[in-house]
Amino acid sequence: MGTQEHLQRRRFLRLVTGVPVLGAALSFLSPLLRLLKPNDRPFEVFYNPTRRDIPLGEVTVAASLREVARPWDFKYFVFTQKYPQYTPTGLRQASVPAVVLRLPQKIRLPWDWAGQIGKPQLVGRESDIIIFSRICPHLGCIFNFVPNWQEVTAGYGGYVPPPPRRHALIACPCHLSIFDPADPQQPGRVLSGPAPRPPRTFLYEIRGEQIVATDVEPGGIA
Ligand code: FES
Numbered sequence: 001m002g003t004q005e006h007l008q009r010r011r012f013l014r015l016v017t018g019v020p021v022l023g024a025a026l027s028f029l030s031p032l033l034r035l036l037k038p039n040d041r042p043f044e045v046f047y048n049p050t051r052r053d054i055p056l057g058e059v060t061v062a063a064s065l066r067e068v069a070r071p072w073d074f075k076y077f078v079f080t081q082k083y084p085q086y087t088p089t090g091l092r093q094a095s096v097p098a099v100v101l102r103l104p105q106k107i108r109l110p111w112d113w114a115g116q117i118g119k120p121q122l123v124g125r126e127s128d129i130i131i132f133s134r135i136c137p138h139l140g141c142i143f144n145f146v147p148n149w150q151e152v153t154a155g156y157g158g159y160v161p162p163p164p165r166r167h168a169l170i171a172c173p174c175h176l177s178i179f180d181p182a183d184p185q186q187p188g189r190v191l192s193g194p195a196p197r198p199p200r201t202f203l204y205e206i207r208g209e210q211i212v213a214t215d216v217e218p219g220g221i222a
Pocket of ligand 1: 136137138139140141143172173174175176177193194195
């Protein structure tokens with residue numbers, strides 16, 4: 001092999017082995033750049049109901065009114081959310097565990113986001129029925145609805161709620177975030193632990209005897 005050919009070959013090899021290194025460097029830098037310059041596009045750009053590439057929920061019966069007739073009655077159910085994807089069906093399905101519960105009093109539902117998905121008539125609605133996604137807004141574990149607050153104290157890191165909050169609570173087993181589902185100002189308020197916000201809520205309709213979940217609040221986990 002001539003010297004010229006040898007040099008070309010070495011240059012080629014250096015180029016080829018450099019590609020993965022460059023790829024690794026870029027994948028490391030990308031989140032860093034996103035952290036320094038977060039995407040501040042307004043919410044509508046992500047979730048515009050006129051677009052066809054938005055997640056779509058499968059309308060699901062959460063419970064019958066009879067099943068959650070008394071204060072603190074609750075029922076778990078699973079909601080199917082479909083995300084547009086480059087797959088043979090064009091969709092990926094995700095199961096969102098959820099809990100529907102009856103509160104002891106009516107509150108203003110945290111549905112301000114309803115206006116953003118084309119349902120402004122739901123903003124400001126009051127009810128004593130609320131539906132939360134059970135995906136913890138900290139790191140995505142599935143949390144529990146705990147009817148007896150003493151069980152929260154005993155089983156979730158010793159948190160003792162102050163007297164006005166000594167009722168059923170939501171508790172995450174992973175890093176012990178505790179939420180108050182009945183806080184009148186901010187349903188799902190974080191009482192303790194690392195969760196950055198209340199759990200996401202669902203829109204629902206009452207159809208005859210049934211509570212039907214229609215949409216889950218959009219956004220990432222945290
Ligand atoms: S995932 Fe729930 S507290 Fe961390």
